[in-house]
Amino acid sequence: MLGRVRTAVAQLVGGLGPAPGAQPPRDSPAPPPVPPGPSACRGPPVGGGFSRPAFLQLTSEELQRADDHAGRAVQSPRESRRRLPWSTGYAEVINAGKSQHNEDQACCEVVVVDRRCSPRCNPQRRKDLCFHYWGLFDGHAGSGAAVMASKLLHLHICDQLRDLVDILQDSSPPPLCLPSDSRALPAERNRAPLAQADAELRNDALPRFHLEKAVSHESLVIGAIENAFKRMLPPSDEQIERERTTRLVAGGCCALAVVYLLGKVYVANAGDSRAIIIRNGEIIPMSREFTPETERQRLQFLGFLRPELLGNEFTHLEFPRRIQHKELGKKMLYRDQNMNGWAYKRIEEDDLKFPLIYGEGKKARVMATIGVTRGLGDHDLKVYNSNIHIKPFLSCVPEVRVYDLTQYEHCPDDVLVLGTDGLWDVTNDREVADMVTEVLMSYEPNDPCRYTKAAYELVVRSRGALKERGWRLANDKLGSGDDISVFVIPLGGPGNYT
Amino acid sequence: MLGRVRTAVAQLVGGLGPAPGAQPPRDSPAPPPVPPGPSACRGPPVGGGFSRPAFLQLTSEELQRADDHAGRAVQSPRESRRRLPWSTGYAEVINAGKSQHNEDQACCEVVVVDRRCSPRCNPQRRKDLCFHYWGLFDGHAGSGAAVMASKLLHLHICDQLRDLVDILQDSSPPPLCLPSDSRALPAERNRAPLAQADAELRNDALPRFHLEKAVSHESLVIGAIENAFKRMLPPSDEQIERERTTRLVAGGCCALAVVYLLGKVYVANAGDSRAIIIRNGEIIPMSREFTPETERQRLQFLGFLRPELLGNEFTHLEFPRRIQHKELGKKMLYRDQNMNGWAYKRIEEDDLKFPLIYGEGKKARVMATIGVTRGLGDHDLKVYNSNIHIKPFLSCVPEVRVYDLTQYEHCPDDVLVLGTDGLWDVTNDREVADMVTEVLMSYEPNDPCRYTKAAYELVVRSRGALKERGWRLANDKLGSGDDISVFVIPLGGPGNYT
Helix, strand or coil, X not given: CCCCECCXXXXXXXXXXXXXXXXXXXXXXXXXXXXXXXXXXXXXXXXXXXXXXXXXXXXXXXXXXXXXXXXXXXXXXXXXXXCCHHHCEXXXXXXXXXXCXXXXXXXXXXXXXXXXXXXXXXXXXXXXXXXXXXXXXXXXCCCHHHHHHHHHXXXXXXXXXXXXXXXXXXXXXXXXXXCCCCCCCHHHCCCCHHHHHHHHXXXXXXXCCCXXXXXXXXXXXXXXXXXXXXXXXXXXXXXXXXXXXXXXXXXXXXXXXXXXXXXXXXXXEECCCEEEEEECCXXXXXXXXXXXXXXXXXXXXXXXXXXXXXXXXXXXXECXXXXXXXXXXXXXXXXXXXXXXXXXXXXXXHHHCEECEECCHHHCEECCCECCCECEECCCCECCCCCCECHHHCECCCEEEEEEHHHCCCCCCCEEEEECHHHHCCCCHHHHHHHHHXXXXXXCCCCCCHHHHHHHHHHHHHHCEEECCEEECCCCCECCCCCEEEEEEECCCCCCCC | CCCCECCCCCCXXXXXXXXXCCCCCCCCCCCCCCCCCCCCCCCCCCCCCCCCCHHHCCCHHHHHHXXXXXXXXXXXXXCCCCCCHXXXXXXXXXXXXXXXXXXXXXXXXXXXXXXXXXXXXXXXXCCCEEEEEEEEEEXXXXXXXXXXXXXXXXXXXXXXHHHHHHXXXXXXXXXXXXXXXXXXXXXXXXXXXXXXXXXXXXXXXXXXXXXXXXXXXXXHXXXXXXXXXXXXXXXXXXXXXXXXXXXXXXXXXXXXXXXXECCEXXXXXXXXXXXXXXXXXXXXXXXXXXXXXXXXXXXXXXXXXXXXXXXXXXXXXXXXXXXXXXXXCCEEEEECCCCCCCEEEECCHHHHCEEXXXXXXXXXXXXXXXXXXXXXXXXXXXXXXXXXXXXXXXXXXXXXXXXXXXXXXXXXXXXXXXECHHHHCCCCHHHHHHHHHHHHHCCCCCCCCHHHHHHHHHHHHHHCEEECCEEECCCCCECCCCCEEEEEEECCCCCCCX
């Protein structure tokens, strides 16, 4: 992410080395579940300095080209190599020099969920659960967090789903409470919570507050994805925090993850990447961005309730510009954690502190440091030249939106587009939709390469061409100098849902 | 509000007596500004027990009829008496017996804003500012807060606007900072903040963080309305809290206020009343409801950060039903302040506490007590049989939505409908829109009574008719047994904008 972290508070460190392998074949056994404790994700040792997504299968020569800021060659999966699930299209390009390496990372996998099985588990009744997964990770202040997230987030999602394998494949409502041995098969588990609760009511066990909330299968998957993000790095996103001390996982990353499971697409976003569905030319937004501006009130509320987090350097109030000492006693516009409008207040000594949220648009910052308010990592991020931690104000919790693929008959031109902010900084939803549609229409509907061509074009056009005055778009405006990564996922194309 | 407060934690007390008078004529002098301090809104003494909006101009006999739970006569402004501004329609009916009196209140005024004037103020340059105002207040646990809010909120809005009289009528952007003497006229005040800031920048006064946010006139009005709600009752909504000790202002109220100022309609909502615009048959929602379900995460976040507010009786986690002691160690569905989905957790001792948020739909409650999470008052509201205060979880801050009347040519059938939850509990937006359109079409477009007829019909039809099995709608479903109050405000009718 270009300039997302204003001050260089964390040193650039290398990634975790190249990914250990491509996605498993669709009928392969489940990926290894994440064992508990810090040994979970040892993986390859730190070092190597630079890695690209495993599914690109880059040769060392290609890797070198991908790392070249001058040429900015766009990378896509080669046609001659293994195709991504659903014939997904992908393309990426390195930044124009803002960081040593491309700090974006990506992942595309088919994951088989291995149920947690008790001794009573009947192997005859087992029915596998599998999900498709796409992830985009936009790193800042180092590539460690993005590399780690790209290798692990889907495994954490898998782990969270292990208790749900039977429940999700059973059409009856999920049990509200599981018996102590929660690994039982459907036939053995508590199947009739309502009937049980009714009996309890008759026994006067819950005479007064007897109410019961219906919980859908869908909301269990949402809960699993939310908790997987949390497990990634501690105390909230646990794993990255644990690893950072031993493995030098520096920096943080935005995370945009898509899970296709049992007919539904779950889009989970924590950061400022973006997902849209293009369906019959129409745009359906599947995410929103989390920035100091969109999350101002949450952050101000925390600063108000926990002033000690502001380190006596910041005020939770927002002002439209810095206040000078000589303005003490004058009236200045402000807004607090409760306000959307502005009002005047008389300036006091405390108002001379730096505002917790400051700046507009791409220049908005939390504590004058970071321009994105959700994501993974950033445990060591501090305000420049101070001991004030910024992590308490950041959230690792994604917003999850659900799209039911079975509710609509999709044509081969209907796609889900995921892009890091490098794409969206210079284009908008409509332009992206038009570009994608234009490219797709120039290929046969059953040509599996068309989605990669579309991703490629999106990256090329938002990067622009190198001219005398830098990278320029077709309209001569400045192209994106940031890392750019794009998935184009067909929703009704050939090879879909297999 | 029917059953909004589950336990009778506050005694029913009488209102503040009948309103002192109807709205001032349009060219009358400004209403008296609210003087600072507790003497601000002395008004008539406590007592009298029952009052209806002054603009109804009810005789004592009519007042008695309005207070009759058995007959539930619908009240509307009489045609023979003074018409409301813009020929606004209004109707109300008392509940079917859930509380002693009608706890809804209403207000409709034209308010002239008297600028705060310094000695340097040039009376020649004064240009009056005036706003139209409609307010609906739905009381609970006593009528005191609703009565008080209906008499005072518009005066607080007026007071907040007094500093803005010249600024709002000046087409240049609002100054970010006012000189120490903030009462200067436009010509005398800081007119060129950008130029000044530029000069400062050149002087290297703000070398590093020089940014300046544009603030619109509209956002100043929003800020004024937000702060007016806050001033109503302390520590946040100050006046009601102050008055309650001396004046026995008991209970609380939802507040829905509409301000028309300089071409724009501002709809401010704190509670579960609702406002919609019906324009050419299309529905434009102008508010959303604030309930334990819609505000769950805000409340859980506060309970998580300030566990002492939970009094060792409540848990900030949500569970889909009560947990029994014998279920300790089992796995139960839950969600915390960060989750929208659900997941299983092993039940611990702490989870046996009562959930902060519990129940669904109209039965959802905060601390098993109150079913609405924003509004005015409730300073004394405690959990039944305990010393746990609920007010810290309630917010007096409204959400303000803006509708620009000048952007569309409105016809006489375009209206803004405000209703307390007594209306919306038994109807939906579409049904209300259809009913209103049907009534309006049966009167001449220039008949000023048509909006009162529409309001009357909405109340009659949502109350229903008294049958053997209680109040029944036309479809034989149960009618609303709650207090019902409705404004129908024409946006393009006769006498508009005058």
